[in-house]
Amino acid sequence: MNEVFGPLTEALLRAAMSGTRARRVELVVPTYHRGLTLDETGVVRPSLPNEPPETKSGVYTAPIVGPTGEVGWLTAIAESSGRCFSSGEVECLSQLASLMEAELDRIEEASYLTEAAASLAAAERAAEVANRDLAQFAYVASHELVAPLRAVSAFAQLLVTLLGEVEAAGQTDSGAARARMEQCVFEIMLGTSNMQRQLTALLDLSRLAESIEDTEPTELRAVVNAAIDSLAESIEASGATVTVSELGTARVHFVHLQSVFRNLIENAIRYRHPDRQLEISIDSTIDEVASLNMITVSDTGIGIEEGDRARIFGLFERADTTTDGSGIGLALSQRIIRSHGGEIGVDDSDGSGSRFWLTLPLV
Secondary structure (H helix, E strand, O other), X not given: OOOOOOHXXXXXXXXXXXXXXXXXXXXXXXXXXXXXXXXXXXXXXXXXOOOOOOOOOOEEEEEEEOOOOOEEEEEEEEOOOOOOOOHHHHHHHHHHXXXXXXXXXXXXXXXXXXXXXXXXXXXXXXXXXXXXXXXXXXXXXXXXXXXXXXXXXXXXXXXXXXXXXXXXXXXXXXXXXXXHHHXXXXXXXXXXXXXXXXXXXXXXXXXXXXXXXXXXXXXXXXXXXXXXXXXXXXXXXXXXXXXXXXXXXXXXXXXHHHHHHHHHHHHHHHOOOOOOOOEEEEEEEEEOOOOEEEXXXXXXXXXXXXXXXXXXXXXXXXXXXXXXXXXXXXHHHHHHHHHOOOXXXXXXXOOOOEEEEEXXXXX
16 A cells, blocks of 8 residues: 555544544554544644553544554544543544545555556556567568578579589589589588577577566576586687676576676677787676666677677677677577666777676665
8 A cells, every 4th residue: 555544534533533522633554654643733744653542531442444454543532631532422433433444445445556557557568568579579580580591592502403413414524513512511501500590599589578587586606607617618718717706696587697697708708809818807886876786797809889889789780790699699688687677788898898787686
């Protein structure tokens, strides 16, 4: 319940005071840590919940049962000590207590409807984003998969032509044609391999359309170390050094977040600078005001042009098309981080290389 007391509640307090000649009237609902007091000043003031007063002469207390079963009370204190409330005043206070219960029910229902409307609006916005993502997904996927399909088709047709040439030539002078056929087979296998890789990456991306619910408080350094262990051979082959600072704890899906760090480290290796040692540093900065943990993955690689830094998070987008890669890793990473309530981006790494950053809510 966002608001326990409404204007009608204050009006009922005033009616209780004027109808009973009480010196003070108080309504308390301890479950919600709310209270209202009206005294001879005529001003309704918030008050802190306390224990109901003892039953004694000059004090009347009626129970208030709220919509979810919480118990509060309406208390009226007579204008002069020792004066007892008359039977008519007690009946008035009892009826007002019932009206206050009804008012609490109304406020609870209004609060529920407001929250339901907000949830529905959020769901509609999420559906709109999902539909937009799906349309982009279908458009980009259809275009990206056409290229390897065309290559496979072209080399298959060429292979058929070469087979005809070999048959026509018999056993004489077929060496060159056979070599060309072997190249065609290689290109066909390469094209199908590229399609398989892209389809696998697309499947991984599509699975994240479902919300990530299997999260738990996790030491982020353990997630990063798992990613590093899975890339041990690549790291050793590249001669890279990886240093990891204390990263704190966040509520995350271990496997999905591991894939984010794995992708960032793989990219650092893939785009390393040919003339300098590759160094990868993974650090953390806590923003208490924003309640966020910013993790940075910095490298000494070739860096990313400023104009490409937003584009590379799109489907099948790559900063350097001459290197191997599906172009889906960063799009997948962005979706994972956003599903955790954070963001991801990239900027310069102290004048050399790149610095990817991602934010996660503090536990």
